[in-house]
Structures are given as C-alpha cells and as structure tokens.
Amino acid sequence: MRRQCPNCHMVYDTVLDRFNDRPIQEQFPNARPWEREQLITGICSDKCWNEFLGHEEPE
Numbered sequence: 001m002r003r004q005c006p007n008c009h010m011v012y013d014t015v016l017d018r019f020n021d022r023p024i025q026e027q028f029p030n031a032r033p034w035e036r037e038q039l040i041t042g043i044c045s046d047k048c049w050n051e052f053l054g055h056e057e058p059e
Contacts, residue, residue, distance in 0.1 A: 014035075
C-alpha cells in the first residue's frame with residue numbers, strides 16, 4: 001500500500017497490508033509497532049513519529 005508520511009512527506013510502500021476490518025493487533029500480532037502505525041496514521045518511522053509529536057529521544 002502506498003502512503004505519504006504526514007511528517008516528512010516521503011511517499012513509501014507500507015511494510016504490511018491491511019486486509020479486513022479486524023483490529024490491526026489481531027491481524028498482525030507479531031508486527032513491530034511502527035509497522036502497524038504506518039497503516040493507522042501513515043507516519044513512516046519511529047523517527048517521524050517522535051518529530052511529529054515533538055518528542056526528543058534521550059541521548
């Protein structure tokens with residue numbers, strides 16, 4: 001599935017494809033959170049998620 005990240009505006013193919021209306025955690029129980037998040041919000045990565053929310057990673 002092609003998406004555009006609302007943070008960095010990169011167009012990318014999601015790692016997962018959503019096939020039905022079941023909760024995403026049921027469909028992909030072993031997927032990493034950022035992989036599921038691509039389908040839910042379109043945000044492409046943990047880096048963009050943190051930037052989008054204004055969260056800085058500790059050094």
